[in-house]
Amino acid sequence: MKAIRCVNYGAPSSLVLEETDDPAPKPGQVVIETLAAGLGYVDALLVAGLYQVKTPLPFVPGSEVAGKVIALGEGVADALMGKRVMALSPSGALAEKTALPAAACIPVPDVMSAEAAAGFIVSYCTALYGFETCGHLAAGETVLVLGAAGGVGMAAIDVAKAMGATVIAAASSETKRNAAKAAGADFTIDYTKNEWRAELEPLTGRRDVDLVYDPVGGDISETAFRCLAPGGRHLVIGFAAGAIPRIPLNLPLLKRSSIVGVDWGGYIRANPADNVPLLKTLTAMASEGRIHPEPSASYPLTEAPAVLQRLLDRESVGKPVITFSR
Ligand SMILES: NC(=O)c1ccc[n+]([C@@H]2O[C@H](COP(=O)([O-])OP(=O)(O)OC[C@H]3O[C@@H](n4cnc5c(N)ncnc54)[C@H](OP(=O)(O)O)[C@@H]3O)[C@@H](O)[C@H]2O)c1
Known part of the structure; x- marks a missing residue:
């Protein structure tokens, strides 16, 4: 072979x-x-x-x-x-x-x-574990997905939409933003622009978001964390940009928001039986046409x-x- x-x-x-x-x-x-x-x-x-x-x-x-x-x-x-x-x-x-x-x-x-x-398996389990178990995403909340046109980002858009969220997809090129929109994002944003935060309010009518889904890291993470509303959750997924950000600890205090690590791989290595119900939920959602x-x-x-x-x-x-x- x-x-x-x-x-x-x-x-x-x-x-x-x-x-x-x-x-x-x-x-x-x-x-x-x-x-x-x-x-x-x-x-x-x-x-x-x-x-x-x-x-x-x-x-x-x-x-x-x-x-x-x-x-x-x-x-x-x-x-x-x-x-x-x-x-x-x-x-x-x-x-x-x-x-x-x-x-x-x-x-x-x-x-x-x-x-x-x-x-x-990887991208959808990470998204559902991230949003449900770690992020406690509720229907009606607003999610900002970084690196939204990557494999992990596109699955996050799909799962967040299925859970009733409004999704803002951040990506670096028009091609990628179009792909994120086609995957179900309600709004897209070019996060390579300076002052991209200022574009949130004209898009959604709000200056802030409830959750950030962050598979990118680097400089963008701190700016994204600053977008959180009180009670917000910044889900740390990965560091595709290479650099691991160091967010000052006064920020979670001042923003009354949390930084939550989402290591789905580590979680299922520690709790192998827990992945079966997660996958059953996801395959049922796919069979019902709720995720794509x-x-x-x-x-x-x-x-x-x-x-x-x-x-x-x-x-x-x-x-x-x-x-x-x-
Ligand atoms: N926590 C977990 O359980 C878990 C599970 C699976 C994967 N991950 C992590 O999730 C991350 C994304 O994985 P993926 O498979 O979705 O990757 P991917 O398809 O390459 O997507 C990553 C996105 O990150 C953005 N990015 C920004 N700077 C980049 C750079 N210097 N090089 C590459 N991409 C850059 C890109 O979007 P723009 O060009 O739009 O910025 C890209 O679309 C990885 O860090 C991976 O380790 C974590």
């Missing part, structure tokens, strides 16, 4: 496409024939060896996968054979086949394509390094997915 391997941490161009042996399932595992793999900024950081958790070398990148079960390990129920499933895995998605714990495999709802399923997980674009496996480079270069729009042709 074909697989992309990371043999040294570095730029996506250092990844190698190789022929390797098919995996065999260990007890409790299934082997899936990969239909699609979702990619995000985290995957590019993992390849660079710059993420908070380092994957031991060599490894096959890609942590979000959808595929068809083609082999069962000892102890796995026969009913899983042939099923379309999606899974989150530390690595291994950029391969034509991959072995996974059966317990990690979730059935793909009929309404969802394999591409949509492969791009679904769709990848922005699909690429062949050979394009995966270029897709990862575009994420690092701030050129990616939406959630990119790799599809496997046979």
